[in-house]
Amino acid sequence: xxxxxxxxxxxxxxxxxxxxxxxxxxxxxxxxxxxxxxxxxxxxxxxxxxxxxxxxxxxxxxxxxxxxxxxxxxxxxxxxxxxxxxxxxxxxxxxxxxxxxxxxxxxxxxxxxxxxxxxxxxxxxxxxxxxxxxxxxxxxxxxxxxxxxxxxxxxxxxxxxxxxxxxxxxxxxxxxxxxxxxxxxxxxxxxxxxxxxxxxxxxxxxxxxxxxxxxxxxxxxxxxxxxxxxxxxxxxx
Numbered sequence: 020x021x022x023x024x025x026x027x028x029x030x031x032x033x034x035x036x037x038x039x040x041x042x043x044x045x046x047x048x049x050x051x052x053x054x055x056x057x058x059x060x061x062x063x064x065x066x067x068x069x070x071x072x073x074x075x076x077x078x079x080x081x082x083x084x085x086x087x088x089x090x091x092x093x094x095x096x097x098x099x100x101x102x103x104x105x106x107x108x109x110x111x112x113x114x115x116x117x118x119x120x121x122x123x124x125x126x127x128x129x130x131x132x133x134x135x136x137x138x139x140x141x142x143x144x145x146x147x148x149x150x151x152x153x154x155x156x157x158x159x160x161x162x163x164x165x166x167x168x169x170x171x172x173x174x175x176x177x178x179x180x181x182x183x184x185x186x187x188x189x190x191x192x193x194x195x196x197x198x199x200x201x202x203x204x205x206x207x208x209x210x211x212x213x214x215x216x217x218x219x220x221x222x223x224x225x226x227x228x229x230x231x232x233x234x235x236x237x238x239x240x241x242x243x244x245x246x247x248x249x250x251x252x253x254x255x256x
Contacts, residue, residue: 038244041212041251044233045194045204051238052197058236059089060197062208064190064215065230067223074222077190078183080162081214085203086178088196089131093172094118096135096143096157101168108172110134116142122149130155132175134163154183182215190215197235205251208233213252 033039033047045060052058068075095105098115105113112118112130119142122128133150135143135157143150143157150156157163161181165171182192194207212231219227231248232240 033239033241035239035242038242038247040247041205041208041233041243042201044241044243045208046201047241048233048235048238049197049199049201049204052235054235054237057088058197058238059087059193060195060199060204060233060235062192062194062211062231062233063240064192064212064228066184066188066190066215067225067227067229068184068188068220070184070186070188072222075220076184077215077218077220078158078160078181079214079218080179080181081211082174083178083180083194083207083210085195085199085207087180087193088199089193091132091176092130093132093134093175094130095168095172096133096139097168098136098139101136104169105134105172108169109176110168110172115139119143119146122146128153128155132163132181133157134165134168134171134175136168137164137166140164154181180211182211194233204233209251209255212248213255216249216252 032051039047048060066077068077092111094112095110096115096118097105097113102113123146133155147156162171180192182190184190192211194211195204228245228248231243231245233243234240
């Protein structure tokens with residue numbers, strides 16, 4: 020009941036039909052946070068793409084200037100001399116063929132990002148049915164299949180996030196925590212928006228960013244004016 024009362028009180032603080040600027044939206048999200056834990060703040064971009072077509076998929080990675088505020092657990096599928104490289108870079112779980120076999124046998128997926136050296140993909144590729152549905156499958160397009168595993172591990176640990184559209188053409192991306200300053204959340208949001216706009220498929224027609232909203236883990240979504248998102252991005256270039 021307390022949760023419902025808090026949610027209702029939060030919703031009375033803003034107009035759910037209005038379109039806000041990015042600065043005002045993140046400020047509202049922070050002010051409406053009521054949970055006893057440090058809630059995550061997420062952005063959702065509804066894109067003008069046909070997610071059924073391979074030439075209109077939107078996927079990539081972007082480094083957030085202020086990180087995500089989350090302790091990212093990284094698994095590194097490596098062998099040989101890259102074992103030491105992965106350990107030095109701070110990978111939480113390190114292994115090669117044997118690790119892939121353990122995951123295939125049912126080991127818990129206690130990690131957020133999987134990074135693999137190219138020569139490990141014959142083994143990691145067999146985990147597609149396990150890692151794929153959870154969005155954990157390493158992929159060259161997202162920078163998680165790379166010969167420079169040390170660099171990739173450090174970047175994801177520091178706040179590099181992967182984004183990809185779902186089957187409805189929406190992209191969900193974390194932009195930080197409610198404990199962040201509003202300016203930090205806006206800066207992270209701007210970096211993500213810039214990257215997504217740059218990733219626009221040539222085959223996409225009409226308005227690319229159709230709707231945008233930000234919300235905290237427990238709070239209501241606040242709609243952002245797509246035009247103001249484009250203005251914010253132009254200010255970065």
